[in-house]
Structures are given as structure tokens and as C-alpha cells.
Amino acid sequence: MAEMVRKSSVDEIVNHWILAGSCFLLMITGYAFLFHIDAISNVFGGYNSMKNVHNWGGVVFIISLLYSIRHYLIDALHYDADDVQWFKVAGGYLSHKVTVPPMGKYNPGQKLYYLAILGAGIAIALSGLAIWLLKDNAALLLISHLVHNVSFSIFVIAVPVHIYLGTFANPGTFQLMVSGTLSLESAKKRYPKWMKAAGKM
Amino acid sequence: MANETTNNRKALLVTPEACIGCRACQVACKSWNQLPGIKTTNQGTYQNPPDLASAALNIIRYSEVPSQENPVRWLFVSRRCMHCEDAGCMTVCPSGALYRTPEGAVAYDRDKCIGCKLCVTACPFDVPRYDADGKVTKCHLCVDRIGAAMQPACVKTCPTGALKFGDRNDLISTAKKDGFTTIYGEKDLSGLGTIYAFKDEPQLYGMKQNPSIPSSVVFWHTYLKPLSLFGLGGVVAAAAIHYLAIGPHKEKEEEKEV
Numbered sequence: 001m002a003e004m005v006r007k008s009s010v011d012e013i014v015n016h017w018i019l020a021g022s023c024f025l026l027m028i029t030g031y032a033f034l035f036h037i038d039a040i041s042n043v044f045g046g047y048n049s050m051k052n053v054h055n056w057g058g059v060v061f062i063i064s065l066l067y068s069i070r071h072y073l074i075d076a077l078h079y080d081a082d083d084v085q086w087f088k089v090a091g092g093y094l095s096h097k098v099t100v101p102p103m104g105k106y107n108p109g110q111k112l113y114y115l116a117i118l119g120a121g122i123a124i125a126l127s128g129l130a131i132w133l134l135k136d137n138a139a140l141l142l143i144s145h146l147v148h149n150v151s152f153s154i155f156v157i158a159v160p161v162h163i164y165l166g167t168f169a170n171p172g173t174f175q176l177m178v179s180g181t182l183s184l185e186s187a188k189k190r191y192p193k194w195m196k197a198a199g200k201m
Numbered sequence: 202m203a204n205e206t207t208n209n210r211k212a213l214l215v216t217p218e219a220c221i222g223c224r225a226c227q228v229a230c231k232s233w234n235q236l237p238g239i240k241t242t243n244q245g246t247y248q249n250p251p252d253l254a255s256a257a258l259n260i261i262r263y264s265e266v267p268s269q270e271n272p273v274r275w276l277f278v279s280r281r282c283m284h285c286e287d288a289g290c291m292t293v294c295p296s297g298a299l300y301r302t303p304e305g306a307v308a309y310d311r312d313k314c315i316g317c318k319l320c321v322t323a324c325p326f327d328v329p330r331y332d333a334d335g336k337v338t339k340c341h342l343c344v345d346r347i348g349a350a351m352q353p354a355c356v357k358t359c360p361t362g363a364l365k366f367g368d369r370n371d372l373i374s375t376a377k378k379d380g381f382t383t384i385y386g387e388k389d390l391s392g393l394g395t396i397y398a399f400k401d402e403p404q405l406y407g408m409k410q411n412p413s414i415p416s417s418v419v420f421w422h423t424y425l426k427p428l429s430l431f432g433l434g435g436v437v438a439a440a441a442i443h444y445l446a447i448g449p450h451k452e453k454e455e456e457k458e459v
Contacts, residue, residue, distance in 0.1 A: 051317075
């Protein structure tokens with residue numbers, strides 16, 4: 001059997017699924033609030049109980065998001081010349097003929113995605129807490145409502161891109177969120193700089 | 202925003218000039234809607250209660266505005282929900298608790314209210330109030346009465362005709378015929394459902410000039426709501442097109458290139 005490399009720790013995989021699950025729940029209930037979708041609110045027992053699900057789901061989400069900092073933030077803050085080149089060829093997503101520069105553990109698209117989710121996630125959580133707990137301050141409520149919805153728009157656009165790139169667009173990637181491992185051979189091809197740094201190449 | 206004007210839209214016409222400040226409308230409202238009394242203190246004015254409350258869905262505002270010929274001139278004006286055609290509260294309500302009745306009133310479903318208070322921030326007239334259970338309350342034009350072809354309780358009891366309820370267009374044209382030059386709310390927010398007939402400047406009576414929904418709510422409704430829907434749809438469509446037109450990364454191809 002081929003030698004396997006662990007890219008995602010069990011800790012990271014479990015937290016990512018908590019983050020993904022709570023995010024999905026929040027988006028579904030969020031859409032139901034935004035467009036008064038009774039078919040969804042009825043599943044949660046009406047708008048009042050759906051509000052509780054949404055609020056406490058948000059608590060789970062922000063704890064999980066803050067915990068994810070230990071997995072991704074340091075990587076997400078470091079960029080090099082190859083990352084600039086990666087953007088010039090659009091990561092190879094718009095054409096298979098271009099040469100994609102060698103990547104480390106994460107490509108710059110993933111790194112920026114993480115920063116966007118972290119930023120929008122903190123914004124949506126803080127504004128959500130204000131809407132939930134500080135609703136008697138009218139000015140704060142108005143600003144929070146706006147921030148909450150701007151962040152929501154970022155989420156509903158960025159997250160589906162992330163899901164597509166992590167599944168259909170890159171076959172073999174999804175298993176990193178299941179087993180967390182991939183073959184050494186694939187790892188050398190996909191993450192050569194990471195493998196070099198780890199002394200496997 | 203919301204534009205659901207129907208030809209049979211009803212309205213409540215207030216004619217402050219005819220109001221004698223008896224406050225029978227306040228009492229009738231309490232009586233019909235079974236609202237408790239409010240303990241208040243004298244604030245140096247006969248206006249009582251001092252402002253709208255969860256147990257005071259309409260009040261008579263007392264303004265003392267002395268004039269040259271009348272040193273004790275009192276101006277009375279009925280304050281309550283304006284039942285805007287373009288209703289900020291309805292637009293922003295996340296649970297659909299605030300809704301439009303067939304007569305054009307803005308009413309609410311207490312069970313659906315989740316107590317978020319967004320309607321308070323979106324109202325140009327500072328009308329919605331919350332009761333002890335954290336549910337929205339406001340004038341609903343006696344939705345249960347007008348739905349049965351009766352008049353709102355306040356109108357029914359008004360002894361001077363300062364409050365009238367009926368077809369909106371008829372009320373406006375009659376008031377204009379009677380010499381009321383300014384109909385407050387005829388055009389504001391696509392037309393209010395509570396309109397006021399004045400011969401003087403409405404500002405004299407403390408009416409708000411150019412009422413408008415907060416710009417952040419308008420921006421959210423006009424741009425962010427569609428963006429969140431078409432953004433998601435656009436990404437899903439773009440992903441499908443990308444998958445079909447360009448296709449996923451394949452490791453073997455990359456090997457060939459290297």
C-alpha cells in the first residue's frame with residue numbers, strides 16, 4: 001500500500017465539520033428570515049423557535065471559527081512570489097494549459113478565502129450578538145443589521161465556491177475532510193513546497 | 202419598495218381642526234383592544250399618556266402654540282401608526298409578522314413576532330412599541346372591525362368627526378373640497394394610510410417633514426437581498442458551467458505538462 005501523508009488532523013476535520021454544519025444551518029435559517037420562507041420556518045417549529053436555533057447555532061459557529069484559527073491563520077498570513085504567479089494564471093482554473101507554480105500546503109486562493117471567512121465570520125457574529133442582545137439601541141441595531149447582511153452576502157457567495165473547489169473541481173480533495181490523508185505521490189504533485197519543507201521530497 | 206396600492210384602499214383621515222382633545226379615541230381604543238391603564242405623572246402638559254406605549258396605540262398630542270389673536274391656542278392631533286404604503290416595518294420584519302390587510306392597514310400577527318425590534322428602527326414615525334412579552338404592538342386600524350365592514354373603535358367614538366374612516370381617494374377629495382389645502386401623507390412613503398387634513402402648516406402641529414425609511418434599510422432591501430439570492434444562484438451556475446466547459450483539475454494532465 002502506498003505511503004499516506006496526513007494533511008488534516010482529526011481535530012481539524014471534526015472542527016471543520018462543526019463549522020460547516022453550523023454555517024449551513026445558519027444560512028438556511030438566514031434565508032428563511034430574509035425571504036419569509038414559511039416552509040423552512042415550519043420545519044423548525046415557527047419563526048420564534050427558528051430564532052433560537054439561529055442564535056445558538058451562531059454561538060456554535062463563532063466558537064468553531066475562532067478555534068479554526070489554530071489550524072489555518074498562520075498559513076493564511078504568509079505569501080510568496082509563487083502565490084503572486086498563482087493569481088496570474090488564476091490557479092489554473094480557467095485553462096489547463098497554463099503552468100501553475102508549485103504550491104505549499106495551501107494555495108493563495110484558499111488563504112484569502114480563510115481570511116475572508118474569518119473577517120466576515122467575526123463581523124456576522126458580533127453584529128448577530130448585537131441584534132440578539134442589544135436590540136434596544138436603535139442606532140446599533142440598524143448598523144448591525146446592515147453588517148449582518150453584508151457579511152451574509154459574502155458567505156453565500158464565498159462558501160459555495162469553496163465547496164465546489166473542494167469537491168467537483170478538484171477530485172480527491174474531499175477525502176481530506178474525511179480521512180485527512182492522501183498518498184505521498186499525490187501530495188508531492190499537489191503540495192511540492194510543503195513536502196520539501198517536511199523533508200519528503 | 203412595497204407598492205401594493207389597490208383601488209379600494211381605505212384610510213383614516215384626521216382633521217386636527219375639528220379635534221376638541223376629548224381623548225375618547227384613546228379610551229375607545231383601550232376598550233376595544235382590552236388594553237390596561239398606564240400610571241403616568243404630570244409632565245406639565247395635559248397630553249396623557251406622554252407618548253405611544255404598548256397599552257396606548259393612539260394618543261392625542263397636545264401642542265400649545267399661542268398666536269397673536271389666541272394666547273391660549275391648543276392644537277390637538279391624533280398620533281398613531283401611519284399605515285404607510287411603503288412600510289419600513291413590513292419591509293424589515295424577518296418573520297412576516299407585520300402584514301398588509303386587504304383594506305390597506307398594516308397589522309401584525311402576534312404569534313409570528315420574534316421580538317427583534319427591527320421594525321422600531323425602520324419606522325419613520327417611531328410608532329411600534331413592545332409589550333411585556335416582547336411582542337410588537339401598534340395601531341392596526343382595528344383589523345378585526347374593519348375586516349367586518351365596521352369602523353375602527355376610535356372613529357366610531359369620535360364625537361366631532363375629527364377622525365373619519367373610509368375610501369382613501371374619497372376622503373382626500375372631500376377634504377380638499379372642504380378647503381383643506383394640505384393633506385399630510387397624501388404622497389409621503391407612496392401614500393400614508395393615516396392622512397391629515399390641514400389648513401395651516403403641518404409642522405405647526407408637530408408633523409414630521411419628509412418622513413423616510415432609514416437609508417441602510419432601503420440599501421439592504423434594494424441591493425443586499427437580491428445579491429444574497431442571485432449571488433448564490435450565480436455561483437452555483439458558474440460552478441456548473443466551469444465544470445462542463447473547463448473541467449476539473451486532473452493530476453495526469455499536470456504530469457504531462459511537467
